[in-house]
Amino acid sequence: MGRAPCCDKTSVKRGPWSPEEDELLRSYVHNHGTGGNWIALPHKAGLNRCGKSCRLRWLNYLRPDIKHGGYTEQEDRIICSLYNSIGSRWSIIASKLPGRTDNDVKNYWNTKLKKKAMAMHQHQQEYYNNHHHGSGGRGRRGAGAGAATPQRQCASMHPSPASASAASSAVTTASAGDAAACSFGGGAMYSSPPPALQAHQAAAVLPRYDGGAAATLPAPPPPQQQQQAASFADFSPAPPPPPPAGAINGWAGSLAIDDMFLPELLGVGDFPPGDLFATGFAPLLQDRAAASLQELAACYFPNAQTAAEIWAAADHVKPLPPPAGLCHSLT
């Protein structure tokens, strides 16, 4: 039993908008507003269009404050940073970029920024391989995986595993390529899925914690850095409930560099001052990110004690709901 269509698609015009239609819609909204009812608007405005189509046209194109193209480096970083933190929640990402629409940001990511990020990721990987070859031992699964390359991984905490198991449109369909693309923007945090992780496996893993986020579980930061980390407590979201029994580690009060927008998204704080990307805080935040990943790993693989076990679990476990109260800060 399908969903009833929002309008009779055979009797309304579809496809590209003409300048006349644009002007009709623009002048109607200018004079009357949307009236809170997009379904009725086309009839009132004299448009032979679906209400949904009118809404989309207005929001994505006709709104007076819309910016098109010309993304700045800073916008690039914000998009990548937020994508890294919350995944493909384009409306939230767009809300941080004045004049940008979710559709625009989404298109920009898919057509340009993702490639840019992929190139950056590749560059970082080569750089790391040249400088850290043989430093392994941190349990990447698979013999061919090499050292635990510190590439960033898409770290969206949503969607929930429960929704991920269904054919929900809310589930990010981030590919392994998307995941690797998240390396753009600075310090490495999350390790990539092992090469052996094929697309369908990545699809099963990514919705839980976005792709092998727990593959690298570095040692805790030295005391000095822990002390520094405390100074960032102001930016941390509200403390989560205690971890479930058997969790690898408890909550570390951690804040990934790419999660720096989360407090604001959650309405619990201001943006951190200055440009963290350009500061020396990246290593510190990486450590905090690592602790955060342990938290996430504990959510989904509470019985796993090592990164290798987590990867093994990721291969076999069907998506399951995480322990209540965890890993759902944004959902």
Add this chain to the structure above:
DNA sequence: AACTTTGTCAACCGCGTAGCC
């Protein structure tokens, strides 16, 4: 010059959900 491939972006589709009755 003609054809093919690739890139871009506007628009559509369908699902989840909030709000109303």
Add this chain to the structure above:
DNA sequence: TGGCTACGCGGTTGACAAAGT
């Protein structure tokens, strides 16, 4: 409280343009 309706969102499609052969 449950059903219905409309809205908002993210994924996908398709038309068009530009670049390549």
